Amino acid sequence: MSIYVICIGFVAMLVLMFLSMPVAVAILTVGGIGGYLAYGMPLVETMGGVVWGTLNNPVMTAIPLFMLLGELLLRGGIADKMFDALAVWLGKLPGGLLHTNIGTCALFSATSGSSVATAATVGTIALPALGERNYPVRPSLGTLAAGGTLGILIPPSVNLLVYGSLANVSVGQLFIAGVLPGLILTLLFMAYVAARYPDAGRDAEAIAIPAAEKRRLLRHLIPPAVIFGIVMGSIYGGLATPTESAALGVMAAFFFVWKNGRLKWSMLETCFIQSARTSGMVILVIVCALLLNVTLSMTGGTQAITRWVTELGLSKTTLLLLFVLFYVVLGMFMDAMSMLVLTVPIAVPMIAAIGIDPVWFGVFVVVMCEIGLITPPVGMNLFVVQGVRKGGGNFNDVIWGSVPFVIIMIVFAALLIAFPDIALFLPNAVAGR
Numbered sequence: 497m498s499i500y501v502i503c504i505g506f507v508a509m510l511v512l513m514f515l516s517m518p519v520a521v522a523i524l525t526v527g528g529i530g531g532y533l534a535y536g537m538p539l540v541e542t543m544g545g546v547v548w549g550t551l552n553n554p555v556m557t558a559i560p561l562f563m564l565l566g567e568l569l570l571r572g573g574i575a576d577k578m579f580d581a582l583a584v585w586l587g588k589l590p591g592g593l594l595h596t597n598i599g600t601c602a603l604f605s606a607t608s609g610s611s612v613a614t615a616a617t618v619g620t621i622a623l624p625a626l627g628e629r630n631y632p633v634r635p636s637l638g639t640l641a642a643g644g645t646l647g648i649l650i651p652p653s654v655n656l657l658v659y660g661s662l663a664n665v666s667v668g669q670l671f672i673a674g675v676l677p678g679l680i681l682t683l684l685f686m687a688y689v690a691a692r693y694p695d696a697g698r699d700a701e702a703i704a705i706p707a708a709e710k711r712r713l714l715r716h717l718i719p720p721a722v723i724f725g726i727v728m729g730s731i732y733g734g735l736a737t738p739t740e741s742a743a744l745g746v747m748a749a750f751f752f753v754w755k756n757g758r759l760k761w762s763m764l765e766t767c768f769i770q771s772a773r774t775s776g777m778v779i780l781v782i783v784c785a786l787l788l789n790v791t792l793s794m795t796g797g798t799q800a801i802t803r804w805v806t807e808l809g810l811s812k813t814t815l816l817l818l819f820v821l822f823y824v825v826l827g828m829f830m831d832a833m834s835m836l837v838l839t840v841p842i843a844v845p846m847i848a849a850i851g852i853d854p855v856w857f858g859v860f861v862v863v864m865c866e867i868g869l870i871t872p873p874v875g876m877n878l879f880v881v882q883g884v885r886k887g888g889g890n891f892n893d894v895i896w897g898s899v900p901f902v903i904i905m906i907v908f909a910a911l912l913i914a915f916p917d918i919a920l921f922l923p924n925a926v927a928g929r
Contacts (some may be wrong), residue, residue, distance in 0.1 A: 505530055509838060514829065520784040523838065527788035547783050554739045555661050556782075560775035560929050561742035565723070565749050566613045567767040572753030575604055577716035579621045584710050587593040590694035594639045595686050598620050601643030602682040603717065605650040610774075611832065611869055615644025615877045619884040629832035632772060634695050634887070638897025641877040642685060643865035645905075648832060652727050652742065655836055661857045662789070662840045668731045669856045669923045675728075677859055677912065684904050692900070721753040730787050732926060733806040760800055761839020781876060785837035811849055816913045819843070820864065820906065827885060831876050835865050859919040860912055867905045870898040874897070 505526050510520035569575055579600045586595040600618045620641045633662045648655040651671035660667040689696075727745045730736035753759045791917060810818075826835055840861065847857050869877045878894045912918055 504841065510602065520780045523781070523784040523788050527791045529783065532790045547787070551779070551783070552914040553661065554737060555657065555667060556779060558657055558667075558739040558742045559654060559778055560771055561739065561746055562611065562654055563771040563775050564767060565607060565742065565745050566610045567771050568746070568749040568753055569604065569607055569720070570613055570617045571763050571767055572749070572758045573756045574719050575617045576604055576621055576721060579618065581623070581713040581716040584705055584713050589690060591662065591686070591689035592696050593622065593626055593629065594635055594689045594693060594696055597636070598643040598682060598685045601640070602650060602678070603720050605647040605678070607720045610649035610654060610865075611644050612876060612880055614647035615640055615880045616884055617703070618643065619881050623885060629835050631696050632693065634893050634897035635689065635696065636897070637690065637881050637894045638901055639684070639685070640899045641870045641875070641881045641894060642901030644676055644880065645869045646682060647861070649674050649681065649862050649866060651675060652745070653862065654778065655832065655862050656858060657738065658778065658833070658836055659840060659861060661782060661835065661856065662785060663844045663854055665854045665858060669855050671728065671731065671738070672922045672926055673855050673859050673919045674862070676922055680817055680918065681905070681908055684908060685901060686878060688900060690903060723748050726811045781833060781837050785841060789841045810850070812852055813913060815846070815850060816852070816860070820909050823864035824871065824906065827864065827871045827875070828873065831869065832865035832869050835868055836861065852915070853920060855923055856916050856919045860909065863905060863909050863912065869900055870902055
């Protein structure tokens with residue numbers, strides 16, 4: 497297959513998406529038509545086996561489980577108490593509650609796996625408190641939108657799970673690879689806040705909190721810490737697969753929600769319905785992306801991409817910098833999951849051809865998807881944060897509040913390229929390399 501045909505197919509998918517066709521339908525249309533034109537009905541008929549095999553993959557079961565885990569924490573009152581505890585401990589830092597926004601997002605990300613859920617949950621809790629204390633609007637909104645992006649990087653991450661399925665990479669290795677980059681990015685966000693807004697919230701009346709009360713509030717950080725420990729510990733202790741660890745995390749979440757007195761049928765019904773809706777959307781897109789993979793493989797598209805990249809003679813750094821530019825532009829017009837499923841089948845053969853570690857590339861791609869979440873005009877987290885504002889407000893405030901964090905993430909992507917051990921140190925250490 498000619499590389500020009502692949503480019504035409506990719507552009508066709510983008511055009512269909514820009515015309516408001518659902519992502520899954522756009523991918524299936526191009527993959528199905530391409531397969532039919534190349535091999536006729538026999539190739540199209542074999543795609544049924546791919547769908548069956550995909551849906552029977554145990555990794556697919558982990559997606560609804562992690563979605564349910566996030567919903568339980570969101571609606572079980574655990575996130576509210578996390579914010580209260582972190583507000584007491586981080587509120588005295590230069591930047592005050594802006595640090596609490598980022599810290600709560602990071603902690604919630606360690607149990608949620610969803611960027612949208614993280615931004616919506618923390619935003620709903622934080623914005624009233626920030627407004628009461630006269631915090632500047634733009635950084636308040638920007639820290640929530642940017643902090644929410646950590647939900648797809650800090651494990652357990654649904655996006656890393658999807659990448660692992662598409663690229664045939666160990667989900668466990670991807671999860672552990674996301675820990676250190678997630679922590680470093682959180683610290684970079686907080687360092688910017690401390691340097692740029694050291695006096696934020698200082699004009700609000702300070703409330704003295706006894707040391708004993710501050711220590712007592714720390715107990716609200718136990719649930720996310722326990723759930724994170726169960727999920728990651730069971731995987732790396734050899735006790736459970738990622739799917740089984742997700743189930744263990746859900747059981748732990750049920751316990752903490754019950755302990756909070758919030759375990760009611762109406763709440764569970766809402767959690768189950770919302771989890772099913774989100775999971776159905778994600779799994780449908782994954783299935784369609786894998787069908788596109790079949791067309792690319794059977795028609796020689798994967799081999800054509802590999803030959804093309806090899807013949808260009810690009811260095812690893814040059815290719816990755818081109819990817820940064822490509823993803824930043826693509827993120828302006830496409831949501832994170834669409835970017836992931838659309839580009840991974842094409843990008844992975846390219847990076848494999850020049851010897852780039854697929855685990856490292858998974859972290860890199862997710863960081864680039866994070867940038868897309870807060871890049872206008874289609875940044876999902878921008879709309880989520882705007883949506884939870886009481887009484888609305890100027891959407892430009894969310895955009896301009898997020899711009900500095902976009903720059904920080906682009907700089908961080910450059911650091912990942914320059915120092916790949918940021919992502920590979922923990923996986924190598926665990927593997928004894």
